[in-house]
Amino acid sequence: MSYQVFARKYRPQTFEDVLGQDHVVRTLRNAIAQQRLAHAYLFVGPRGTGKTSTARIFAKALCCKDGPSIDFDPNDELCIEIAEGRCMDVLEIDGASNNGVEQVRELRDNVKYAPSRCRYKIYYIDEVHMLTTGAFNALLKTLEEPPEHVKFIFATTEPNKILPTIISRCQRFDLRRIPNAVIAKHLLHIAKLENVSLDEKAAYAIGKGAEGGMRDAQSMLDQLVAFCGGNITEQDVLDVFGFTSGEAVAQLARHILESNTVGALRAVYEQNEAGKELGRFLGDLIQHFRTLLVQQADPEAAAEDLSPEVAEEVIAQAQMANTEQLLRVVDGLADVDARMRWASNKRLHFELGVIASVQSLNEVSISDVIDALDSGSGEGLPRQAPRVQAAPAPLRRAAEPVKAAPVVKPQPVVREETPAPAVVRAPEPEPQPVAKAAPVVERAPAPVVEKAPEPAPAPPLVVAAKVKEDSPVGDPEELFGEDVFWSKFVTQVQVRRPLAVSWVQAATLLSITRNTIKVGFPPSESFARDSLMRPAQVSFLEGLAQEVTGKAMKFEFVLDPSLKAPVFAEIDLGLLNEPGTAAKPAEAPKVEAKAAAKVDAPKTAELDIPAAAPKPPEDFYNDALIQQAMVKFKARLVTAE
Numbered sequence: 001m002s003y004q005v006f007a008r009k010y011r012p013q014t015f016e017d018v019l020g021q022d023h024v025v026r027t028l029r030n031a032i033a034q035q036r037l038a039h040a041y042l043f044v045g046p047r048g049t050g051k052t053s054t055a056r057i058f059a060k061a062l063c064c065k066d067g068p069s070i071d072f073d074p075n076d077e078l079c080i081e082i083a084e085g086r087c088m089d090v091l092e093i094d095g096a097s098n099n100g101v102e103q104v105r106e107l108r109d110n111v112k113y114a115p116s117r118c119r120y121k122i123y124y125i126d127e128v129h130m131l132t133t134g135a136f137n138a139l140l141k142t143l144e145e146p147p148e149h150v151k152f153i154f155a156t157t158e159p160n161k162i163l164p165t166i167i168s169r170c171q172r173f174d175l176r177r178i179p180n181a182v183i184a185k186h187l188l189h190i191a192k193l194e195n196v197s198l199d200e201k202a203a204y205a206i207g208k209g210a211e212g213g214m215r216d217a218q219s220m221l222d223q224l225v226a227f228c229g230g231n232i233t234e235q236d237v238l239d240v241f242g243f244t245s246g247e248a249v250a251q252l253a254r255h256i257l258e259s260n261t262v263g264a265l266r267a268v269y270e271q272n273e274a275g276k277e278l279g280r281f282l283g284d285l286i287q288h289f290r291t292l293l294v295q296q297a298d299p300e301a302a303a304e305d306l307s308p309e310v311a312e313e314v315i316a317q318a319q320m321a322n323t324e325q326l327l328r329v330v331d332g333l334a335d336v337d338a339r340m341r342w343a344s345n346k347r348l349h350f351e352l353g354v355i356a357s358v359q360s361l362n363e364v365s366i367s368d369v370i371d372a373l374d375s376g377s378g379e380g381l382p383r384q385a386p387r388v389q390a391a392p393a394p395l396r397r398a399a400e401p402v403k404a405a406p407v408v409k410p411q412p413v414v415r416e417e418t419p420a421p422a423v424v425r426a427p428e429p430e431p432q433p434v435a436k437a438a439p440v441v442e443r444a445p446a447p448v449v450e451k452a453p454e455p456a457p458a459p460p461l462v463v464a465a466k467v468k469e470d471s472p473v474g475d476p477e478e479l480f481g482e483d484v485f486w487s488k489f490v491t492q493v494q495v496r497r498p499l500a501v502s503w504v505q506a507a508t509l510l511s512i513t514r515n516t517i518k519v520g521f522p523p524s525e526s527f528a529r530d531s532l533m534r535p536a537q538v539s540f541l542e543g544l545a546q547e548v549t550g551k552a553m554k555f556e557f558v559l560d561p562s563l564k565a566p567v568f569a570e571i572d573l574g575l576l577n578e579p580g581t582a583a584k585p586a587e588a589p590k591v592e593a594k595a596a597a598k599v600d601a602p603k604t605a606e607l608d609i610p611a612a613a614p615k616p617p618e619d620f621y622n623d624a625l626i627q628q629a630m631v632k633f634k635a636r637l638v639t640a641e
């Protein structure tokens with residue numbers, strides 16, 4: 001007998017011999033066992049995945065002796081005729097050469113005749129997508145209602161070219177690409193039967209080059225036996241077919257992840273000098289980064305098509321970058337792959353893509369900035385400019401009217417001696433205006449804060465003596481007032497997470513009921529509410545509230561149209577009422593405050609402030625920069641009262 005290639009010699013003969021298509025084999029076996037046989041089947045899949053072999057095995061099961069039967073004898077005379085294509089009742093038709101209407105009409109006329117030896121008359125049409133539209137239409141009626149003794153089996157690699165009316169009349173089976181590990185194991189089995197020494201790495205290299213096709217892998221093994229004889233190594237596979245080893249691809253990926261640009265460029269140079277195809281090398285590199293992404297999502301699925309050595313390297317490299325960084329690298333390499341298809345200098349584009357991949361790993365993404373802001377570190381990030389405020393104060397309840405913010409009035413302060421002592425307010429029954437003495441700088445103006453009079457003083461941050469602050473019991477309003485609780489809470493936010501304090505200060509405490517703190521925002525501050533509703537911010541606020549109250553608290557953020565937008569202080573530049581009007585000299589205010597270092601020994605300090613602010617020049621209001629600033633920031637000039 002003449003020589004047979006491995007692809008024909010080791011073609012599957014029974015359902016047990018079909019590899020990598022368990023879902024198809026199980027369905028067909030159950031259909032035969034339960035006598036639930038359809039009249040038409042459609043096998044879809046890439047080349048070399050077993051479409052024709054599965055169709056022949058199915059025909060053997062239907063037409064064997066005492067059939068239909070799952071456990072048929074492949075050495076039976078009728079089964080041998082079907083396997084060799086000599087059976088008169090199992091007709092194999094090539095759709096590429098018999099694609100006209102006349103051939104289909106002839107087939108339709110022969111369908112009515114009963115089989116000669118088998119139980120069924122089976123028509124197997126390979127590459128059925130090559131039939132013309134007229135041929136498909138001529139087959140429709142016969143395919144929908146064929147005689148009971150007729151079965152149709154179609155096979156195609158391009159199901160999108162088949163009419164939907166044909167597909168709807170068939171049971172469709174999608175054959176998948178066979179995993180590399182399955183192909184390598186089967187190749188080692190064939191090599192053992194042929195008395196050939198095949199290295200395991202060489203088997204994995206063949207399976208990788210076959211791209212999921214068992215027939216291609218068997219043909220490559222046949223070619224290697226002719227080239228190498230009885231001993232095949234991985235280097236032989238790489239030399240014959242121009243493949244790149246998995247270790248070389250993994251090494252290049254490691255250079256990129258380690259930002260080793262020199263090592264990555266050297267790896268590309270070595271592969272190019274070795275005569276490797278750079279297009280395939282780039283495709284292998286993209287596939288490797290895809291494997292890293294799969295490893296982060298599903299480690300078991302990532303190791304299916306890898307050799308043990310490469311699998312260990314993949315596990316290590318998957319921890320060197322996050323998912324977003326790997327996606328940026330894959331996107332960049334995919335763009336390079338598209339350019340390399342039509343480029344004459346492929347190495348140039350490959351090297352540029354490698355350099356860009358290294359740079360993309362060192363970039364800071366917007367998600368990194370958001371994570372840094374949520375964590376409250378803010379290191380290396382631009383900080384928000386603080387709003388002009390006299391001091392952090394508790395936000396007012398929704399029922400209270402919104403009062404004007406304090407006005408900052410810059411005035412010159414000239415001192416030659418030591419700076420003025422700090423001024424604080426001693427507890428008194430009557431509300432007293434309080435002013436903070438600014439730190440004195442020699443011959444330099446310093447702002448003096450004037451606070452608008454309030455109807456009642458803020459309650460002191462003191463808890464009742466009968467309740468310990470470190471172990472509070474009950475709701476926050478039972479321990480101290482809601483305003484006091486909110487003031488203390490805002491102060492803690494400003495100390496621990498200053499980047500988020502502006503969002504908290506835009507809120508209004510609405511109510512505290514049991515373990516829920518309801519906070520309202522005016523519609524104009526929806527951004528502040530959305531920022532505080534991030535998981536990281538909510539976790540921080542709830543933890544801080546638990547520290548203040550001593551119990552687990554939950555936050556509820558709502559938009560309340562009845563709330564007014566917060567009024568922030570306007571900076572008074574010491575200007576006049578209107579341009580061109582005369583300035584009125586302002587009397588120097590004398591702020592008298594009482595500071596108590598001890599409760600039983602109060603001391604009073606008096607602070608003298610110089611008189612009015614200097615008069616601006618006549619052309620101040622006509623200055624071009626002042627006019628541009630007013631237009632850009634939509635500002636207006638105000639006069640201090």
